[in-house]
Amino acid sequence: xxxxxxxxxxxxxxxxxxxxxxxxxxxxxxxxxxxxxxxxxxxxxxxxxxxxxxxxxxxxxxxxxxxxxxxxxxxxxxxxxxxxxxxxxxxxxxxxxxxxxxxxxxxxxxxxxxxxxxxxxxxxxxxxxxxxxxxxxxxxxxxxxxxxxxxxxxxxxxxxxxxxxxxxxxxxxxxxxxxxxxxxxxxxxxxxxxx
Amino acid sequence: xxxxxxxxxxxxxxxxxxxxxxxxxxxxxxxxxxxxxxxxxxxxxxxxxxxxxxxxxxxxxxxxxxxxxxxxxxxxxxxxxxxxxxxxxxxxxxxxxxxxxxxxxxxxxxxxxxxxxxxxxxxxxxxxxxxxxxxxxxxxxxxxxxxx
Numbered sequence: 001x002x003x004x005x006x007x008x009x010x011x012x013x014x015x016x017x018x019x020x021x022x023x024x025x026x027x028x029x030x031x032x033x034x035x036x037x038x039x040x041x042x043x044x045x046x047x048x049x050x051x052x053x054x055x056x057x058x059x060x061x062x063x064x065x066x067x068x069x070x071x072x073x074x075x076x077x078x079x080x081x082x083x084x085x086x087x088x089x090x091x092x093x094x095x096x097x098x099x100x101x102x103x104x105x106x107x108x109x110x111x112x113x114x115x116x117x118x119x120x121x122x123x124x125x126x127x128x129x130x131x132x133x134x135x136x137x138x139x140x141x142x143x144x145x146x147x148x149x150x151x152x153x154x155x156x157x158x159x160x161x162x163x164x165x166x167x168x169x170x171x172x173x174x175x176x177x178x179x180x181x182x183x184x185x186x187x188x189x190x191x192x193x194x195x
Numbered sequence: 196x197x198x199x200x201x202x203x204x205x206x207x208x209x210x211x212x213x214x215x216x217x218x219x220x221x222x223x224x225x226x227x228x229x230x231x232x233x234x235x236x237x238x239x240x241x242x243x244x245x246x247x248x249x250x251x252x253x254x255x256x257x258x259x260x261x262x263x264x265x266x267x268x269x270x271x272x273x274x275x276x277x278x279x280x281x282x283x284x285x286x287x288x289x290x291x292x293x294x295x296x297x298x299x300x301x302x303x304x305x306x307x308x309x310x311x312x313x314x315x316x317x318x319x320x321x322x323x324x325x326x327x328x329x330x331x332x333x334x335x336x337x338x339x340x341x342x343x
Contacts, residue, residue, distance in 0.1 A: 011225070016225055016226070019222065019225040020222050020225075023218060023221045023222050024218070027212075027213040027217065027218045027221055028210065028212050028213050030213070031211070031212070031213035031214075031217065032210050032211075035211070041214070044217075045214070045216070045217050045220075046297070046319075046320050046321060046342045047342060048213065048217050048220075048221060049217070049220055049221065049224065049297045049320060049321060050297060050320075050321040050340050050341065050342045052220075052221040052224045053224050053227075053297060053321060053323070053340040054339060054340045056224055056225060056227075056228045057228065057234055057337070057339070057340070058234075079342055081243070082240065082242060082243050082341075082342065083342050085242055085243050086242050115209070115210065118202070119205075119206055119209065119210065122199075122202045122203065122206055123206055123210065126203065126206070137200065137203055138203065138207065140200055140203075141200055141203040141204040141207060142204075143204065170197060170199055170200060173199055173203075174199050177199070177202075
């Protein structure tokens with residue numbers, strides 16, 4: 001039983017901490033998906049909340065709890081497309097309004113347009129990896145990379161096993177990316193399919 | 196650097212994290228979940244689906260949704276720039292409907308003998324309707340959350 005399955009099943013039984021752990025794992029992914037469709041911050045926030053609320057309702061009946069990441073990404077994508085087609089949505093009282101100011105970044109780069117399908121796939125696969133693998137790989141991806149000794153100390157590993165552990169995690173990530181790529185983008189019946 | 200690791204590195208540089216307010220609201224959503232009820236899924240949304248009415252009516256004036264589940268259909272019309280909601284449960288089911296918003300605020304309306312109910316002031320975000328039958332022997336059901 002993997003970590004994500006465990007969390008989903010605990011949350012289904014009413015465990016708020018398990019739910020919070022799921023949110024922490026996947027919030028960035030859902031945000032990326034909503035932004036990748038071209039939504040502004042306020043709309044992306046709505047899509048995010050709708051996705052989490054639906055997830056809440058379906059915790060107990062997911063076909064495969066270990067695939068919760070892909071479920072969340074697909075649900076967010078469908079909802080984001082729906083919202084993008086609503087045209088001008090006039091809003092009376094918008095609690096997310098302040099987020100619009102956060103839309104422009106310091107260097108003016110339009111982040112949402114840089115998000116590709118591959119980014120989403122990699123992000124989803126990363127979010128689903130066991131905690132320790134995520135720590136190892138994100139540390140390795142730092143510039144400059146976190147030293148092996150620091151990693152060994154933080155993760156309770158012998159320095160000599162950090163490299164091999166990282167290698168195994170990388171392999172696991174590659175496999176997940178491959179699986180998710182098929183599931184999310186090559187299934188022509190899915191909402192990810194290009195029209 | 197390994198190609199996959201490079202992809203992870205690019206990801207962290209390119210993607211913006213979800214704002215803290217969004218994360219906080221997502222965590223809070225868990226406390227609003229109700230007692231297990233059947234879910235009526237969204238079957239039709241005039242904003243994205245086509246039907247005969249879409250071709251004759253002004254698409255901007257109203258939004259129509261249809262939910263199906265638990266042996267019932269719930270038709271919903273949102274008017275006045277999605278500020279007001281008129282709904283109908285078919286077959287009719289006496290009782291009340293709770294309108295739930297994505298920020299946790301709820302309001303309740305009675306269902307008349309024709310299965311109709313009305314709400315006057317929708318809030319921003321997403322909504323779900325929870326039908327509470329007068330006959331408590333029948334189960335509650337809820338419509339799938341939808342962003343409006």
